[in-house]
Amino acid sequence: MSEPKQSKLVLHTTWGPIVIVAQSGRIVSCDLPRCDRAPSEGPRILREEVPLSNRRDVAVLKQAARFVRAAIAGRAAPVPPVLEDGAPFFLACRRAMQRIPLGGSVTYRELAANAGSPAAVRAAGQACARNPLCLFVPCHRVLAANGRLGGFSAGLAWKEYLLRVEARR
Numbered sequence: 001m002s003e004p005k006q007s008k009l010v011l012h013t014t015w016g017p018i019v020i021v022a023q024s025g026r027i028v029s030c031d032l033p034r035c036d037r038a039p040s041e042g043p044r045i046l047r048e049e050v051p052l053s054n055r056r057d058v059a060v061l062k063q064a065a066r067f068v069r070a071a072i073a074g075r076a077a078p079v080p081p082v083l084e085d086g087a088p089f090f091l092a093c094r095r096a097m098q099r100i101p102l103g104g105s106v107t108y109r110e111l112a113a114n115a116g117s118p119a120a121v122r123a124a125g126q127a128c129a130r131n132p133l134c135l136f137v138p139c140h141r142v143l144a145a146n147g148r149l150g151g152f153s154a155g156l157a158w159k160e161y162l163l164r165v166e167a168r169r
Helices: 055-072 088-098 108-114 121-129 156-168
Strands: 007-013 016-023 026-031 045-052
Touching: 007 055, 016 055, 026 055, 045 055, 055 156, 088 108, 088 121, 108 121
Parallel strands: none
Antiparallel strands: 007 016, 007 045, 016 026
16 A cells, blocks of 8 residues: 555644645645634644654654644744745745744735835735745735735634734744
8 A cells, every 4th residue: 555645734723623734745735724703712732633644744744743833832943844836926925924033024015025026015915815834934924004914814813813922922
């Protein structure tokens, strides 16, 4: 029996499951459960599940689990290897997002400039919206003009929570 091409890690939290997929030793996606209204307390990991695993991906999934635990606590941790795939400007935006420090933020306009195309503000917003690696590529640190939150694929409760816990550190 051959090993699966992709490996999956499910972190069951009080806000719902966080699903992380790895392939060839890299994280290829991270899906947070949709949460539009924040529960009374922050998310807590209840248990880990690895329903599909490939031996090559075990180490990266363990690193991903450590990273997610730190991220939801507002702490820094080494980012596991992530897949760099997509259109050149989207990749430039992802690299620029990875340079935003913990507790920091930039506007979509600043992200576009940091990615090398100052006029491409809407495209920078699309790069955030289509980011398959939320948490690992911190699109939650990108804000609209005047400090407004803008959007977030998993819901604004996540974005607000992550920004708040990061600011405390």
